[in-house]
Amino acid sequence: MNAYLEERRYRIAVWIVIASEALLFAGLFALYANYRTEYPHAFGEGVQEDIQWMGGANTFILLTSSFMIAYAIHLMRHGRAAIASWLLIGVIVCGGAFLVLKLAEWGQHAHEGIVPGIGYYTGTFHGRGTVLFFTLYYLMTGLHALHVIAGMFLVTWVFLRVRARTITPERHMALELVALYWHFVDVVWVFLWPMFYLMRV
Amino acid sequence: MSNFWNEPRGLKSWLLTRDHKRIGVMYLFTVIVFLMLGGAFALILRLSLVEPNNALVSAHTYDRLFTHHGITMVWLFMIPSIPSAFGNILIPLMIGARDVAFPRINLASYYIFVIGAITVLVALVAGGVDTGWTFYTPYSAASATAVTCAALGVFITGISSILTGLNFIATVHTMRVSGMRWRDLPLFVWTIYATSIILVLATPVLGLALLLVGADHAWALGIFDPASGGDPVLFEHIFWFYSHPAVYIMILPGMGVISEVVSTMSHRKPAWYGAIVFATIGIALVGFLTWGHHMFVAGISTFDAGLFGILSMMVAIFSAIKVFAWTSTMYGGRITISTPILYVFTFIFLFVFGGMSGVAVATTSLDVHWHDTYFVVAHFHFIMVGGTLTAFLAALHYWFPKLTGKMYSEVWAKLACAAVALGFILTFTPQFLLGNAGMPRRYATYPPQYQWLHVLSTAGACLLALGMLTVLLYLIVAVFAGTPAGDNPWGSKSFEWRSPSPPPHENFPAPPVWNTRTDGPYAYEEET
Numbered sequence: 119m120n121a122y123l124e125e126r127r128y129r130i131a132v133w134i135v136i137a138s139e140a141l142l143f144a145g146l147f148a149l150y151a152n153y154r155t156e157y158p159h160a161f162g163e164g165v166q167e168d169i170q171w172m173g174g175a176n177t178f179i180l181l182t183s184s185f186m187i188a189y190a191i192h193l194m195r196h197g198r199a200a201i202a203s204w205l206l207i208g209v210i211v212c213g214g215a216f217l218v219l220k221l222a223e224w225g226q227h228a229h230e231g232i233v234p235g236i237g238y239y240t241g242t243f244h245g246r247g248t249v250l251f252f253t254l255y256y257l258m259t260g261l262h263a264l265h266v267i268a269g270m271f272l273v274t275w276v277f278l279r280v281r282a283r284t285i286t287p288e289r290h291m292a293l294e295l296v297a298l299y300w301h302f303v304d305v306v307w308v309f310l311w312p313m314f315y316l317m318r319v
Numbered sequence: 320m321s322n323f324w325n326e327p328r329g330l331k332s333w334l335l336t337r338d339h340k341r342i343g344v345m346y347l348f349t350v351i352v353f354l355m356l357g358g359a360f361a362l363i364l365r366l367s368l369v370e371p372n373n374a375l376v377s378a379h380t381y382d383r384l385f386t387h388h389g390i391t392m393v394w395l396f397m398i399p400s401i402p403s404a405f406g407n408i409l410i411p412l413m414i415g416a417r418d419v420a421f422p423r424i425n426l427a428s429y430y431i432f433v434i435g436a437i438t439v440l441v442a443l444v445a446g447g448v449d450t451g452w453t454f455y456t457p458y459s460a461a462s463a464t465a466v467t468c469a470a471l472g473v474f475i476t477g478i479s480s481i482l483t484g485l486n487f488i489a490t491v492h493t494m495r496v497s498g499m500r501w502r503d504l505p506l507f508v509w510t511i512y513a514t515s516i517i518l519v520l521a522t523p524v525l526g527l528a529l530l531l532v533g534a535d536h537a538w539a540l541g542i543f544d545p546a547s548g549g550d551p552v553l554f555e556h557i558f559w560f561y562s563h564p565a566v567y568i569m570i571l572p573g574m575g576v577i578s579e580v581v582s583t584m585s586h587r588k589p590a591w592y593g594a595i596v597f598a599t600i601g602i603a604l605v606g607f608l609t610w611g612h613h614m615f616v617a618g619i620s621t622f623d624a625g626l627f628g629i630l631s632m633m634v635a636i637f638s639a640i641k642v643f644a645w646t647s648t649m650y651g652g653r654i655t656i657s658t659p660i661l662y663v664f665t666f667i668f669l670f671v672f673g674g675m676s677g678v679a680v681a682t683t684s685l686d687v688h689w690h691d692t693y694f695v696v697a698h699f700h701f702i703m704v705g706g707t708l709t710a711f712l713a714a715l716h717y718w719f720p721k722l723t724g725k726m727y728s729e730v731w732a733k734l735a736c737a738a739v740a741l742g743f744i745l746t747f748t749p750q751f752l753l754g755n756a757g758m759p760r761r762y763a764t765y766p767p768q769y770q771w772l773h774v775l776s777t778a779g780a781c782l783l784a785l786g787m788l789t790v791l792l793y794l795i796v797a798v799f800a801g802t803p804a805g806d807n808p809w810g811s812k813s814f815e816w817r818s819p820s821p822p823p824h825e826n827f828p829a830p831p832v833w834n835t836r837t838d839g840p841y842a843y844e845e846e847t
Binding site for chain 2: 124131135138141142144145146148149234246249253
């Protein structure tokens with residue numbers, strides 16, 4: 119089989135995975151849209167409860183990481199593998215920072231008694247729909263965090279391969295495909311950010 | 320002679336194989352086991368319905384039986400039956416490839432399927448599920464049965480589906496023998512390709528729906544619970560967004576099998592190749608937009624219901640294109656009357672009647688009367704189960720010599736085909752009448768005036784079971800004592816028959832060569 123088809127089949131596979139994942143999130147987005155329409159007040163209140171600066175900081179962190187991985191590909195194409203690998207470290211650090219902030223926010227909510235399941239404390243909230251908001255909040259940010267973790271493993275794998283020189287300026291498809299996935303994880307967050315931190319009313 | 324069955328040797332070489340034919344064969348055995356299990360559940364249900372007051376099993380057991388009948392047949396038999404078993408065996412052969420694009424992912428998908436199936440069986444052993452195969456909320460969140468375990472099992476089989484679909488799409492895109500264009504693909508490959516698109520796009524949504532139900536059941540998240548403001552109908556939307564396209568996952572590969580068998584047995588190229596491809600892709604795409612017809616009485620607006628009804632009827636147009644194409648291929652052809660073509664006739668009969676009753680239930684005004692009655696049960700068994708099962712049996716008989724190099728007994732095969740066809744029609748025709756007379760689905764007992772129809776239906780089910788067991792027996796005999804079939808017993812032009820039967824480890828002893836004009840899958844000499 120020629121190299122073109124070899125590369126093409128991996129590309130197709132990653133795009134299919136992304137399409138599949140997009141549909142996975144689409145179900146949750148549909149739930150959010152429906153319930154937000156039904157309970158606009160409760161959802162607005164829920165958004166105010168989320169810690170805005172953490173959401174903003176996380177957006178900044180992920181966008182930075184996406185820039186770094188894109189720049190890593192650019193450098194790789196120009197034969198500067200060593201600097202590219204340092205940028206990959208930066209991507210992993212960003213992913214870690216994102217998760218730390220996310221955990222801190224979950225911890226804060228849990229501290230206030232907003233825990234999924236039977237133990238929801240919704241005393242300070244008004245009206246129906248609050249439970250739905252927080253269930254969706256935990257589900258969607260949780261599922262997204264799992265994707266960040268998966269992405270960090272993939273970036274680490276690519277980093278090790280760059281260091282081992284099995285990803286080279288001549289053959290760096292794996293780096294491009296992992297970057298594609300990382301951008302996808304980033305894009306999902308770009309949608310979650312307004313849904314859980316910005317749309318206050 | 321060395322072929323994929325005996326080379327390499329040993330159990331380990333089978334369990335860790337990356338050969339698409341071996342993986343396909345393992346899928347084939349696995350789905351046949353689940354076909355028998357699901358069939359056994361159905362038989363117990365039918366036997367208990369002989370008496371109006373159901374002396375055989377308790378009402379609760381009855382609920383669990385029909386639930387597991389549905390789960391087993393839908394997710395453990397019909398979804399993987401033709402795509403994962405025959406698709407795996409045939410796609411690389413049909414396009415002249417050594418294997419699928421990702422052989423290791425292919426093996427992984429098989430084991431993931433097995434793990435999912437075992438999880439479902441664990442749920443069965445742990446007392447079973449009584450929600451119906453659709454896991455409708457809010458009951459599924461409250462039911463005291465093993466909902467979470469079963470939902471998790473189905474979710475895991477979904478991962479296997481996605482990986483299989485991914486593999487087939489990448490294979491068709493990149494592994495075709497040099498020179499083979501898209502318009503040269505056998506129609507079976509087209510249908511598997513269309514099915515794979517549904518698999519990768521719809522399955523994640525089902526996975527999500529079932530995870531939410533499982534989580535709801537386990538931890539009371541309340542996402543579909545009216546008590547916390549949740550909307551149970553929303554679950555139905557998300558569930559059917561997958562589960563309606565899923566019926567096309569079941570029927571499209573079946574249609575592909577029918578196209579192959581019709582062409583080979585009529586010794587002609589298929590009429591309207593382009594139209595069949597168009598209809599195949601059309602069904603796959605429009606199939607995503609019809610899910611709402613499951614909810615005509617669940618409180619969706621009249622406008623939505625009308626729209627979903629019209630979109631659903633469009634599927635009938637695509638299906639009709641195919642039926643006309645098959646019949647015009649056969650019309651005037653020199654048809655070899657063999658067992659596979661008899662199953663094709665059965666398929667077309669069931670498909671036409673099932674399809675027409677489908678247009679009827681897509682009509683909102685009529686569906687209000689038929690919803691949740693035996694009419695719907697009869698409709699989807701005719702079209703979805705009848706279609707998949709007869710196409711599966713057609714495939715099994717048509718490619719049996721390809722797989723084993725042996726031929727089964729035609730006499731027994733034709734007798735069994737008659738039993739399956741008559742048994743199937745006898746089982747479900749009375750159910751149309753029952754439903755129209757008002758008999759609701761999923762009830763363990765019924766008023767005595769329905770009894771004679773139920774007895775007829777049960778008699779049909781017994782005949783069907785007898786036919787299926789006969790198939791199993793003579794095929795097992797044929798594996799060991801069948802007459803040698805030769806490499807291409809049907810005289811097919813399709814690529815998969817150009818390698819020896821059974822094929823060697825990497826399919827083609829010499830790299831296959833493709834010349835569009837002479838080597839097309841349907842390059843039959845036109846008789847004038």
